[in-house]
Amino acid sequence: MSTLRRTSSLRRTQQRMAVLFTLPALAVYALFVLYPLGMSLWGSFFVWKGLRMVEFAGLSNFSRLFVFPSGARLYGALWHNTAWFFGIMLFQNGIGLLFAWLLFLRDRGAAFFQSVFFFPAVLSPVIVGALWRLLLAPGGVVEWALNGLGLHQGSLTVLGNSHTALAMLIAVDAWNWMGLPVLIYTAGLRQISGQIFEAAKLDGAGNARMLFSIALPLLMPALGTLTTLSFINTFNQFDIVYVMQGVQGNPSYSTDTLVTYFYRLAFGAEGAVGITDIGLALALGTVLFLILSIGTLMMLRFFDRRTVQL
């Protein structure tokens, strides 16, 4: 009886100690994550003048968000983020998988190519954006190369064209982070037991069949991680647009994203159009928070169910 009591009191002390040890982390988390999050949710229910909350507005910021003129910007940005996400899935994670598979099949020099692919990820998106802005400008290197190869004539204005600008930014973003899926997929492929591939080869499976029927299902955790990360990143897309097209997402809002729109509402746009609407910005922030949390949860569940255990 007494031993039991002693162990239970010991356990209680241990629990108390555990709580005590997590307190500093909790305090930091509360101060820098929960408090600001709560404040911005709270602020989205107010009318703001300058930087002051003046009066309670109920849900009016939210209802304003979905109608003209804000609605057009919101749906436009939402569509651009979605297109961005699918673009990244295709051009970054898709091609990344292909590269990883090729590296896996031909082991020699894999580490070298991996670092080549990963190199742009070392650069800040701001530098990458500025770099590609120069390369893609009229009279830039890309124009010179395309004209030299006879693939294009005259000056290249892809970033000033509302039909092509978004695709260019997605491509630059994909280039920037290409190394990450290569890294993660290669690591995932190396974890799969070699016997499985050998068995498949004996059964007569080709390289493509092995990739799609064997490697891919086993790479589900890696794919899940990458998809979720890509989702969070594309819906928070800001820096590349900011550097390459400005916070208006020009031309004709064709590269506007939810966060550039948020930035304009909260801080005003470039070119001396510094009029802010913080209430609307915080409402948009809340919507973005909901999209991200619900989307992420759904994706995690989706990939969790599809993970194959061997």
Add this chain to the structure above:
Amino acid sequence: MSMLSLHRRAALGLIGGLAAACAGVFASLPARAADSTVTLWSWRTEDEAAMRRIFDAFEAKSPGIKVAIQFTPDADYQNRLSTALRGGRGPDIAQLKAYGELQPFVEAGYLDALDDSVPELKNMEDAALGGARGRADGKLYGVPYSVPMMGVFYNQDIFAAQGIEIPKTYKDFTAVCEKLKAAGITPIATGGANGSAWELEIAVGVVGPTVYGPGFYDEMMSGKATFEDQRYVAALKRFAELKPYFPDGFAGIDYTTATQQFIGGKAAMFLGGSFENGSFKAQNPKLKFSIFPFPADDAGAKLYTSAFSDGSYGLVSESQNKEAATKVLGFIASAEFAQMFADELGWPPARTDVTVKDPVLASMMEMAKNSTPYLTLVGFRWQSPTASSVLQSEIIDMVEGNIAPEKLAADMQAAVATWFKPKQ
């Protein structure tokens, strides 16, 4: 997509959502050592040396008052000022943007009205004062310093070498452009890619008044006309018509590149605002240039240009040092300041009682006599969405022919109609 970037983006999001809420924390402390030191914040980092010389002259004749100027780059200035004011750590005197961008500070009660404390304001014209007026009470919340206007900067050496005179009519103007083009010189350097479309809005401000006329602003304000008016659409069309004379690859060229083409002598003309005067000179002291108003169809017509109040200096309500600060503001409102401002910076000062030495400035002040308010800024940049934000977004597509001028005008009208109430 690295963790680093994730963290940074999370931080960005947090700051974004919350800068407003916990803003005061980030404000930096201005020095407030002695009572006689007046702190002044400005975004004109490029004018630092000139401003210092101007205030040195003030300090020399005002013993006991020192002016400490702090500069913050334009892009961060509004945020820094509003966070500081909210936290009660602002300067004594703040440089203020004009018109709509001034109002949040007035509405939030951060500034003192200056109508009584700075009597020199009465010597300024309404074109200068309009930008510093509180919208609700009509009081003056700042001492304006400049009334820039817009026009066609031209390279005098190129014009002389090609035997070109300043064009008198729009027809002459296009003939000049054709001649320059034939000689292998880009006629007009302009560009608004990569987030610098504000320059294209200014270019519309250069061309616009010659098409829609000086009375159009009042008609817009009273609700008699809208952006969909044929005259405004015609102004947009005229701007789009100039495309053949813009640099090759216009849609991909930004403001910096366009100014470099003009400064470097590759392009003969540049559509711009008065503030380019000092910066062109600083970047290429050898460049011989001047300015003329964009011509109208009719040779005899008075040529109108867009003018606006650039900004002002205001007294922060929470200043502990109001007496000295008011003296500094009195100096900024004086003819002496206007003279030094004109000499040092080469922009049209807020007061017209100055002796002008710089010939470019003289041409600009001559042009400013026939001015009409810069429509999109003075009239329609009070609330979001502004006419400017729509114009800046869609104008490249309009010049490129992807959007009809009528559509752009309709979009501008629809945007401002959400908040603009005409004064009958």
